[in-house]
Amino acid sequence: MSGFKYAAPAQFYPLAGKMALWFAVSAAVLAVIGLVIGLYVAPIDVTQKDSYRIIYIHVPAAWMSMFLYVVMAFWSALALGLNTRLSAMMAQSIAPTGALMTAMALWTGALWGKPTWGTYWAWDARMTSELILLFLYLGIIALRNAIDDPRRADKACGVLALVGVVNVPIIYYSVNWWNTLHQGATIKAGNSSIDAIMLAGLLFMVFAFWFYSVAVTLVRLRTIILEREAGAAWVAQLAEVKKEGR
Amino acid sequence: MSETTQETTTVSPVGIKARHKRFLWIIFGLAFFAAIVALVLNAFGSSITYFYSPTQVVQDEAPHGRAFRIGGMVEGGSVVRDGSGLTVRFNVTDTAETVAVVYTGILPDLFAEEKGVVAQGKLDEYGVFQATQVLAKHDENYVAPEVQAALDEAHKARAAQTLEQ
Amino acid sequence: MGEFFAMGGYAFFIWMSYGMAALLITLEIIAVRARRKQVLHLIRHSDAHESGAANAGAQLKEVE
Numbered sequence: 001m002s003g004f005k006y007a008a009p010a011q012f013y014p015l016a017g018k019m020a021l022w023f024a025v026s027a028a029v030l031a032v033i034g035l036v037i038g039l040y041v042a043p044i045d046v047t048q049k050d051s052y053r054i055i056y057i058h059v060p061a062a063w064m065s066m067f068l069y070v071v072m073a074f075w076s077a078l079a080l081g082l083n084t085r086l087s088a089m090m091a092q093s094i095a096p097t098g099a100l101m102t103a104m105a106l107w108t109g110a111l112w113g114k115p116t117w118g119t120y121w122a123w124d125a126r127m128t129s130e131l132i133l134l135f136l137y138l139g140i141i142a143l144r145n146a147i148d149d150p151r152r153a154d155k156a157c158g159v160l161a162l163v164g165v166v167n168v169p170i171i172y173y174s175v176n177w178w179n180t181l182h183q184g185a186t187i188k189a190g191n192s193s194i195d196a197i198m199l200a201g202l203l204f205m206v207f208a209f210w211f212y213s214v215a216v217t218l219v220r221l222r223t224i225i226l227e228r229e230a231g232a233a234w235v236a237q238l239a240e241v242k243k244e245g246r
Numbered sequence: 247m248s249e250t251t252q253e254t255t256t257v258s259p260v261g262i263k264a265r266h267k268r269f270l271w272i273i274f275g276l277a278f279f280a281a282i283v284a285l286v287l288n289a290f291g292s293s294i295t296y297f298y299s300p301t302q303v304v305q306d307e308a309p310h311g312r313a314f315r316i317g318g319m320v321e322g323g324s325v326v327r328d329g330s331g332l333t334v335r336f337n338v339t340d341t342a343e344t345v346a347v348v349y350t351g352i353l354p355d356l357f358a359e360e361k362g363v364v365a366q367g368k369l370d371e372y373g374v375f376q377a378t379q380v381l382a383k384h385d386e387n388y389v390a391p392e393v394q395a396a397l398d399e400a401h402k403a404r405a406a407q408t409l410e411q
Numbered sequence: 412m413g414e415f416f417a418m419g420g421y422a423f424f425i426w427m428s429y430g431m432a433a434l435l436i437t438l439e440i441i442a443v444r445a446r447r448k449q450v451l452h453l454i455r456h457s458d459a460h461e462s463g464a465a466n467a468g469a470q471l472k473e474v475e
Contacts, residue, residue: 039429040415043390047356050419052388057432100435108428115424117364117381118354124296125289132285135278142275146268179295179317181364186386193387212436216443223447230454241454 009086009225010234016225020218027211034204042198054112056201059186060209062105065133066168068098068213072140073165076158088154089228091161092144093221097213099137106130117181125174126182129167136164150228297364300343308369316345316375317364317383325359338363338375349377356382 038056045052072094079088109127110120121127140157147153175184186194187202194202229235236242297317298308308314321337321344328335333350336359347365357363362383367376389397418425 043392044419045388046391046394047361047384048388049421051421051424053418053421053425054428055388057428061432097439100439104432104435107431111424111428115421116354116356116384118357119379119381122296122381123288125294128285128289132282135282135285139275139278139282142271142278145271146275148268177294179297179299181296181381181383183384183386186388193385195388195390195393197390198388216439219443219447223443223450226447226450226454230450230457235454240451 009089009229010232012086013222013225013238016218016222020215020222023211023215023218027208027215030204030208030211034201034208037197037201037204042201043195045198048116051112051115054108055186055198056205057209058105058108058112059202060206061101061108062130063206064209064213065098065102065105065130066171067210068094068101069133069137069161069168070165072098073161076161079154080158080162085228086225088151088158089221089224090217091158092154093217093224095137095140095144095157096220097217099134099141101209101213102130102134102137106134113181122181124180124182125178126171126180129171129174132167133164133171136160136167140164299340300338300345301340303345303369303375304343310369313366313368313378315364315366316347317362318345320357320359320361320363322360334380336363338365345375346373347375347377347380349380351378351380353380354382356384358382 034056038053042053044050072091075087075091075094078084079091106127109130113122114120140160143160144153144157147156174180175182186192187199192199226235297315300316300318302308303316308316316338318338318340321339324335324337326335327333333348334353335346335348337344338347339345347367349365349367357380362385364381364383365375365377366379366381370376416422416426
């Protein structure tokens with residue numbers, strides 16, 4: 001039974017609060033270190049000069065956009081298969097942050113493309129599939145808001161999330177499978193084709209984005225738990241519900 | 247207690263709007279769904295390949311009579327600018343085959359010999375690619391200037407050594 | 412200092428990227444906190460809190 005202890009929203013709610021704080025503080029610290037390295041300590045790139053510094057937000061945002069989708073699809077599958085409430089709520093809490101990361105990846109990519117490639121946008125496989133990812137996230141959010149009954153919304157959004165998951169490997173491998181304007185992956189298991197200090201800055205930013213996503217998703221999850229369990233006795237017993245403020 | 251009732255009444259106007267909101271969300275959802283389908287169909291309709299290699303062009307795999315993109319390396323020593331400096335001629339190569347390109351306009355900063363390039367345009371009757379847009383395709387390597395200088399130095403030293411022998 | 416902000420002539424592209432990232436993250440934090448406050452407020456002031464009825468859930472759905 002102990003393994004399922006946190007599967008219940010009532011048990012998970014206080015834990016999520018503690019975790020959110022920890023992840024938020026860690027994300028802030030990592031981001032400060034990453035930004036100092038990325039914008040100041042790291043040298044320019046030989047070919048791209050200072051314009052390459054967009055990598056420190058573009059790559060973390062793009063990775064999170066794909067990673068969060070896979071995590072969302074995982075919780076959706078669990079919710080559909082096992083009919084668990086908490087996993088459906090987790091899937092629900094991820095979609096807005098996933099959409100935000102996708103939008104950020106597209107925006108920073110456009111601003112990186114102009115000074116290097118010579119264009120803000122190209123309909124190549126990498127960019128088109130990332131745009132489809134944004135529409136998938138927005139479609140899931142819209143579907144959620146269009147259905148009144150949360151349990152029915154869970155099912156509909158879960159199915160859409162699972163269908164859309166095929167897009168993630170397409171995004172990732174598009175640069176290998178087809179001729180694209182977008183370059184291949186810089187960071188690969190084994191040998192990465194990037195200077196050590198640049199890699200260090202990038203990794204700090206990747207973890208900062210990751211921890212930020214976890215923190216903001218957990219806070220949103222807590223709100224979703226409160227909304228959907230509003231009538232439950234344990235909610236009425238919460239200090240933040242009893243007291244004014246916070 | 248009076249404050250409580252006041253708060254509840256401020257909430258109700260939002261509640262009335264909920265139905266309209268839901269309708270808007272359905273419209274949004276359908277729009278996004280349509281956009282996804284359109285993008286996927288477009289990707290399958292045209293080619294997912296963003297550009298053709300010189301080998302594909304020479305082997306007649308590129309489309310005839312309509313614009314397409316050609317991608318490869320700018321051949322070393324092939325870039326020639328005309329008097330005005332706006333028209334550029336260069337060769338695009340994939341080491342196996344080479345296609346001549348003519349372009350009038352502004353080149354991206356990263357356009358250079360022996361670097362990646364993607365040009366959009368049409369083949370003329372002489373087999374010369376008349377480009378309307380030229381984009382630079384850079385690689386995934388990020389190198390610090392000092393490291394590049396050290397690499398160049400080492401390269402020079404090795405070349406000198408082989409000359410001596 | 413000026414040299415740092417000039418970013419070797421790429422200031423527009425760099426700061427538009429970092430600026431948008433900062434803006435989006437700030438907006439998300441504000442939105443998430445505002446929603447939490449709103450939900451807590453509704454639960455606190457709904458009849459459910461006093462009478463134990465499952466009224467709050469229905470009310471929250473309306474607001475959403």
